[in-house]
Structures are given as C-alpha cells and as structure tokens.
Amino acid sequence: MSGQALAHTWYMTQRQLMSIFRQPVFLAISLIQPVIWLFLFGNLFRKVVELGGFGTTSYLDYLVPGIVVMSALGSSMWAGTGTLEEIERGTLNRFLTTPVSRNALMNANVAQNGIATTAQSVVILLLGRAAGAGYPGGAVGLLILVVASMLLGTVFGALSNAVGMIVRERESIIGINTFLLMPLTFLSTSFMAPSQMPGWMRDIATFNPVNWAMVAGRSALGPAPDWSLVLTRCGGLLLLALAAVALSTRTFRSYQKSV
Amino acid sequence: MSTRAPAVEARQLVKTYPGGVTALRGMDLTVAPGTVFGLLGPNGAGKSTTVKILTTLARPDSGTAFVAGHDALAHPDRVRRAIGVVAQKSGADPVATGRENLLLQGRLYGMRGAAVQRRADGLLDRFSLADAGKRLVKGYSGGMLRRLDVALGLMHRPEVLFLDEPTTGLDPEARTAMWEEISRLAGDEGLTIVLTTHYLEEADRLAERIAIVDRGRIVVEGTPDELKGELRGDAVHVELRADAGLEAVTALAGLPGVHEAVAEGRRVSVRAEDGAAAVPVLLAALERAGATVAAATVARPSLDDVYLRYAGRRFQDAESEGAATTPEPALAGGAR
Numbered sequence: 062m063s064g065q066a067l068a069h070t071w072y073m074t075q076r077q078l079m080s081i082f083r084q085p086v087f088l089a090i091s092l093i094q095p096v097i098w099l100f101l102f103g104n105l106f107r108k109v110v111e112l113g114g115f116g117t118t119s120y121l122d123y124l125v126p127g128i129v130v131m132s133a134l135g136s137s138m139w140a141g142t143g144t145l146e147e148i149e150r151g152t153l154n155r156f157l158t159t160p161v162s163r164n165a166l167m168n169a170n171v172a173q174n175g176i177a178t179t180a181q182s183v184v185i186l187l188l189g190r191a192a193g194a195g196y197p198g199g200a201v202g203l204l205i206l207v208v209a210s211m212l213l214g215t216v217f218g219a220l221s222n223a224v225g226m227i228v229r230e231r232e233s234i235i236g237i238n239t240f241l242l243m244p245l246t247f248l249s250t251s252f253m254a255p256s257q258m259p260g261w262m263r264d265i266a267t268f269n270p271v272n273w274a275m276v277a278g279r280s281a282l283g284p285a286p287d288w289s290l291v292l293t294r295c296g297g298l299l300l301l302a303l304a305a306v307a308l309s310t311r312t313f314r315s316y317q318k319s320v
Numbered sequence: 321m322s323t324r325a326p327a328v329e330a331r332q333l334v335k336t337y338p339g340g341v342t343a344l345r346g347m348d349l350t351v352a353p354g355t356v357f358g359l360l361g362p363n364g365a366g367k368s369t370t371v372k373i374l375t376t377l378a379r380p381d382s383g384t385a386f387v388a389g390h391d392a393l394a395h396p397d398r399v400r401r402a403i404g405v406v407a408q409k410s411g412a413d414p415v416a417t418g419r420e421n422l423l424l425q426g427r428l429y430g431m432r433g434a435a436v437q438r439r440a441d442g443l444l445d446r447f448s449l450a451d452a453g454k455r456l457v458k459g460y461s462g463g464m465l466r467r468l469d470v471a472l473g474l475m476h477r478p479e480v481l482f483l484d485e486p487t488t489g490l491d492p493e494a495r496t497a498m499w500e501e502i503s504r505l506a507g508d509e510g511l512t513i514v515l516t517t518h519y520l521e522e523a524d525r526l527a528e529r530i531a532i533v534d535r536g537r538i539v540v541e542g543t544p545d546e547l548k549g550e551l552r553g554d555a556v557h558v559e560l561r562a563d564a565g566l567e568a569v570t571a572l573a574g575l576p577g578v579h580e581a582v583a584e585g586r587r588v589s590v591r592a593e594d595g596a597a598a599v600p601v602l603l604a605a606l607e608r609a610g611a612t613v614a615a616a617t618v619a620r621p622s623l624d625d626v627y628l629r630y631a632g633r634r635f636q637d638a639e640s641e642g643a644a645t646t647p648e649p650a651l652a653g654g655a656r
Binding site for chain 1: 338372375376377378379397400401403405407408409410411412413414415416420424425427428429430456472
C-alpha cells in the first residue's frame with residue numbers, strides 16, 4: 062500500500078471513529094448492553110454450571126468470552142446501515158470525486174470496525190473481571206479472545222456492508238440481522254457447554270463461525286488451552302474475514318460502476 | 321489560469337442506464353476557461369448524468385470527455401485533482417463540524433499542516449460560517465449547509481467548479497444569498513464554473529453562456545441575450561389615457577424597427593426589434609398623433625420562450641413529463 066493510501070486510510074478511520082464518539086446514545090447502548098447480558102444471563106443460568114462440562118465452577122468464567130463474541134457480532138452486523146447512510150447522503154460520492162484512495166475507503170471500514178470491536182471487548186473483559194470472572198489463560202488468552210472476536214466482527218461487518226451496497230435498503234439489513242442474531246447466538250456455545258447441548262445443535266455449532274470465535278477464545282482463556290483448536294478456529298475465521306472483505310470490495314466496485 | 325484550452329470539452333457522450341433509460345444521446349459540450357456555463361433543462365434531461373461523467377463518478381457508454389485538459393476516462397485521478405464538486409445532495413458529514421469537514425477534504429488533496437488550517441478558516445470566514453464552523457453540521461440550516469458544500473468544493477482551489485442544482489430546495493432568501501455567492505465566485509481569477517439548474521431565472525442571472533438540454537442532448541447554446549435575441553423582437557405595451565385612434569396605430573406601424581402594432585381599447589401593443597430603443601420613438605410618435613401616454617413597458621423574451629422554441633414544448637410541461645417518464649437516477653443511485 063502506498064504512503065498516500067495509508068494516510069487516507071487513517072483520515073477515513075479517524076472520521077468514522079469520531080462519529081461513533083459523537084453519538085453518545087449509540088456508544089452508551091453498545092457498552093451497556095453487554096453489561097445487561099452479563100448480569101441477566103450470569104444470574105439466570107448460574108446453576109447450569111453444576112450440570113458439568115463447562116470446565117469451570119463459575120458460570121461467569123464461562124459466560125464472559127461468550128458475551129465478548131456475541132457483542133462483537135451484534136455491533137458489527139449493523140455496519141451496512143452506516144454505509145447505506147453515506148451513500149444516501151451523498152457523502153460517499155463526494156469522496157469519490159476527490160483523489161482519495163479507493164482502497165482507503167474500504168480499509169477504513171475494516172479498521173474502524175476492528176478498533177471498535179477491540180475496545181468493546183476490552184471493556185467487557187474488565188467489567189467481567191470486576192464482577193469476579195477469572196481468566197486463567199492470562200494475557201495471551203485475553204489477546205486471542207480479542208483477536209478472535211475482532212476477526213468475527215470483520216466477517217460480519219464486511220458482509221453487512223456488502224448487503225448494504227447491494228440491496229440499498231435499511232429494512233433488508235434490519236430483517237437479515239434480526240433473523241440471524243438469535244440463531245447464530247443460540248446455535249453456539251455462548252451459554253451452554255457443548256456436552257449439555259442436543260447432538261444436532263452441537264453439530265450445527267461446529268459450522269457456526271460465531272462458535273469458532275467462542276471456542277478459540279474460551280480455550281485460550283482457560284487453564285489448559287487446546288492450541289490446535291485455537292489455531293484451526295482462528296485460521297478459519299481469518300479465511301472467512303478475507304473472503305468477506307474481498308466480497309465487500311467487489312460490491313464496492315460494482316457500486317462505483319452503478320453511480 | 322494559464323491554459324487557453326477549453327475547461328470542459330465533451331464529445332458525443334452516450335449513456336444508457338440499466339433498465340434501458342437513455343440519459344444521454346450524443347451530448348456535446350465546450351466550456352471556455354474562466355466562464356460561468358449554465359446547463360439548463362428540466363429534470364431528467366441528462367444534466368446530472370453529464371456532471372457525473374465530467375466529475376469521474378460515472379463512465380459514458382461512448383464518447384470523450386476532457387476536463388481541465390485531462391482525459392476524464394483515461395486519467396480520472398488527474399481530473400479529480402483539478403475539479404471541485406458541489407453535488408445535488410450535500411455530502412457533508414453531519415456528525416463532524418464544518419471545520420473538520422473542510423480539513424478532511426483538504427487533506428484528501430494532500431494539503432497539510434498550517435496551510436490546510438488557514439485555508440479552512442479563510443473559507444469559513446468567506447462563507448459567513450466562522451462561528452458555525454465549530455458546530456456539528458447536523459445542526460446547520462439548508463442555506464448554511466449549501467454554503468459549506470461550496471466551501472468544500474473550493475477547498476483545494478480547483479480550476480473547474482461543478483455546481484449541480486446549487487439552489488434546489490433552498491428558500492427564496494437563501495437562494496438569493498447563494499446567487500450572490502456564485503456571482504462573487506465567478507469573479508475569481510481563472511475559475512470556471514459549470515452550473516446545472518432547472519430554474520430559468522437562475523441560468524439567466526448567473527451564466528455567461530447557457531446550453532439548453534433536452535432529452536439527453538443540447539438543443540441550443542449561446543449567451544442568454546443571444547438566445548432571447550433569436551426570438552427577434554421585444555413586446556412594448558403602451559397604456560394611453562384615452563382610447564387610441566386608428567391614426568395613432570398607423571403612425572406607430574410605419575416607424576423603423578417596428579414590426580406590428582395592435583390597439584385594444586386604451587392599450588397599444590407593438591413588437592419592436594429593440595424594445596428599449598423603440599420606446600422614446602414610440603412615445604414621440606404618439607404625442608405627435610395627439611395621444612397621451614400613461615405607461616409603457618418593455619417585455620424581453622424569456623428563456624421559457626427560448627425553451628419552447630427549441631425543445632418544442634413548454635418548460636413546465638417538460639418538467640412534469642421528464643419527472644414521469646425518465647427519472648434521473650439519484651446521484652447516489654439508490655432510493656432518494
């Protein structure tokens with residue numbers, strides 16, 4: 062990437078991050094929501110840990126990585142509405158008449174999403190710690206969990222952008238997200254140990270990228286990480302992220318042709 | 321600036337949108353540097369598509385386009401550095417301040433450090449946005465937003481500025497203010513302005529040359545006065561204190577430069593080649609014929625008359641027809 066493309070990526074990322082900070086209600090909700098999940102589910106399911114198979118005696122230990130990943134999914138999948146707004150408002154076209162690097166426009170979406178997801182994950186991990194959750198995997202485990210949720214966020218952020226540019230309808234994005242969020246969350250090990258899940262659900266969860274992020278992060282954060290599990294799941298997420306970004310870049314090119 | 325080559329030169333642009341809507345059918349356009357050029361036409365005539373091609377947003381199916389001496393199809397990046405664009409839709413970031421919008425715009429053109437700050441502040445001052453510049457754009461009025469848009473377009477000191485429907489949606493007061501801004505810009509050394517509008521009076525007031533666009537091509541081009549002059553003759557209406565006698569009318573009809581004179585009660589209507597020059601002659605002739613004049617008005621042909629003549633339909637009719645049959649794709653290409 063040229064120096065100019067890097068500089069432009071930075072300007073565009075900065076602009077998007079600024080606009081998040083300028084929308085305090087949105088910012089507050091995306092930080093309060095995980096706290097509510099943590100509190101609600103932490104209390105609701107506290108006793109399930111007694112069923113066994115969770116690898117810990119504290120349900121909160123098991124839950125925190127699940128909430129981190131779930132929040133990464135929940136906040137990234139709306140990226141397309143922002144892109145759509147930029148298209149409708151004419152902001153994207155304004156940039157396209159300037160010499161801004163076209164790659165920078167796409168890179169900024171990925172960078173902004175990654176930074177926002179990382180910040181959100183760190184806040185949840187700190188809150189979980191304050192509530193008494195333990196992270197035996199230490200710094201490496203925490204890092205892997207954050208990277209895994211960032212990769213997952215990249216996958217769904219890029220897909221959401223692609224949908225936004227193709228369908229150009231807010232309603233479609235809302236529909237798809239509402240349809241996907243719950244199944245993706247519950248067909249994973251976010252709240253329940255795999256050994257306690259019905260067999261068919263466990264099978265589906267094997268193919269669920271949301272579950273990959275949870276399995277990798279939780280294992281790395283546990284007392285005895287299964288590194289092959291961590292590597293394969295993170296590798297799978299990385300490949301998916303690359304594919305999703307490629308798809309979103311393609312739809313961006315076709316948008317430029319359709320102007 | 322220094323180039324004597326045309327600021328814009330487009331030849332035989334053709335553009336068909338998916339779905340079969342032909343927006344341009346052989347658009348030819350030449351804009352001399354340092355002038356204000358108006359593209360006038362109803363909605364759906366192809367003005368915006370032309371601007372999108374010239375500003376490198378869209379590519380034509382065929383034809384050539386040169387802007388500021390650069391080939392817009394082969395070297396869009398060179399064109400982008402030379403042009404400023406004020407699109408129909410604002411495009412300013414509502415959750416950034418006016419100043420931040422300007423700074424980012426400048427940086428995208430490679431402006432850095434104190435220079436970009438100075439330029440932004442200078443433009444905020446010039447467009448009476450010095451205080452507003454510190455506030456988020458989402459709180460701006462329509463007129464303020466439009467002024468910021470023009471400032472954004474000027475940030476990097478472009479050679480050619482495109483103004484696509486700059487006053488659409490503004491209230492009359494803000495429109496007049498915007499007209500004054502544009503007139504002032506026109507005085508800037510070397511700046512070429514390409515203005516699209518569907519307001520006849522806007523083109524008449526701002527543009528040195530006007531091209532009338534209808535159904536994807538230019539039907540006539542010239543200075544506003546040339547275009548109106550081609551209709552040959554002004555209407556002069558004279559109001560008398562008493563009914564005009566036949567001798568008064570015959571006295572007028574014989575005057576040099578007068579085509580016809582018709583009396584209707586106390587009102588005498590004359591078609592004259594040059595209305596303003598004819599008035600004193602007409603008044604003197606009427607006095608000699610013993611008629612006392614109460615009032616005299618000269619009506620210049622309007623651009624509406626020009627449009628009727630070249631497009632074969634009234635501007636208003638074309639406006640509603642254009643909106644019904646050939647919806648101009650929104651600048652964003654999506655739902656408005």
